[in-house]
Amino acid sequence: MVIQIVVTLGVLVLVIPSIYSSYKKKSMTPFGAFLWILFWIAGLILIWFPHLIDVIGSGLGVGRSIDAFVYIGIVYLLYVSLNQKIKLNEIKREITLLNRKLALRDVEEEKK
Amino acid sequence: MKTYIILPAYCEGKVIKEVIASIKKEGYKNIIVVDDGSSDNTYEEAKSTGVITISHPINRGKGAATQTGIDAAKLLNADVIVTMDSDGQHDPKDIKKLVKPIIDQKADVVIGSRMINNKDMPQSRILMNKIANIVTYIFFGIMVSDSQSGLRAYSKKAYNSVYTYMDRYEFESEMLGQIKDANLRIKEVPIKVIYTDYSKSKYKHMSKFSPQGLTNGIKMVVRLIENSLIK
Known part of the structure; x- marks a missing residue:
């Protein structure tokens, strides 16, 4: 309690x-x-x-109901981690492209 | 033919002037220095020599700086682009050897290979380069004798066919993959590596099997795997 x-x-x-x-x-x-x-x-x-955990577990066909939460937790964490990685890569790429754009400004002006 | 020499530079303030002077001495006046967010005076030193000097506000890595340099040369309508390391380890006398097959229209891309005449290279470095070649072959399906060489020449057709996204050292391998996919003609020529006290101290950790050298190699492979899974 x-x-x-x-x-x-x-x-x-x-x-x-x-x-x-x-x-x-x-x-x-x-x-x-x-x-x-x-x-x-x-x-x-x-x-x-807590008895609701058993109800959910048996509904999902998992012997020990707590296992269902562990499995779902692992899948969720992997999904979150992959999404973060994809987002991070996008941000890194955008930083590089922004950097490049700023660096090339002088060359573009010189060309004009 | 307008040849542009691209020097991606990060914290090379001590040697950049000397490197630029040695390239000019060989008759190449079109030089673009890309200062990759250095914390030292690389930008000011390069700018003082009168060459085109552009700067990344934030450090993004050699791959990102090289691609920025290629984009700058593209804007200036270069006929041939030569990329070169800015720490003085490449001999500017080799530029002519790289540019010639492109002028003669015998190749679209020429790679300066340190591995063809590698008698001065430490055995551990030779082994590491061979491993890098195998890794490049696994990920990009192309085998060359020196996949990590920074001394390369590109024809107009070649530099318009490639665009790398990998920011760090692994971009050299990514570039080779794109060269293969674009069916560009590739040629390798032997080049000399100048081991100065400066470059030796800079790459001290890579001259033998140190934990740091091994860690960098592993990091590169991890980034190649990540990039092959996540675009």
Whole structure:
């Protein structure tokens, strides 16, 4: 019971305000903020009603229900990591192209 | 024929003037220095010699700087482009050997190979170059004797057919892949490598199998794998 109260307080006092502040600073879209809040509420529900994990696990056909969460977690992390890598590569490429454009300005002006 | 010499330079303030002077001495006046966001006085030193000097505001790597230099020469309507290292390890006397097959229309791309006459090269360096050649063959399907050589010449047809996106040293391999895909005629000529105290101190970690040299090699392979998976 103690751990459930601590986690709930942590989510309500730290996580939700942090999501709200990111949304206010426009570093998170309204849809993104909504999804994150939904994610944490779902987490809180599972902490308070752990038997729901078994219901979800048996629905997914996984023997030990907690395994289902580990599998989904790994797939999600791989997906996030790949997306970050793609985004990072795009940003690097854009920095290089911007650098190049700035460097070539003098040559272009000289040509005119 | 208008030949442009491109020197991608990063923190070469100590030697850049000397390198430019040695190229001018061989009769090449069209020189483009691309200062790749150096933290020293490379830009000012190069600019003071009167050659075309352009600068990347942020350091992006030798590959990015070389492509910027090629773009600049393209804007200036070059007939032949020669890329060269700016640390003085290449002999400007070799430029003529690289440009000749292009003028004679016998090649579109000429690579200055340090491996044809490699008797002065340390054995460990020869081995590392051979590994780099194999890696280039695996990723880009082209085998040359010196895939990492920075001394290369490109005809107008060649420089208009290639455009590299890899920012660091692996761009040399990427360029070879594009040369192959564009069916360009490639020729290799032997070149001399000048091992000065400066270049020796700069590449100290690469002269033998040091952990740093090995790490750089592994990083290059990782970047090649990443780039072959994520465009």
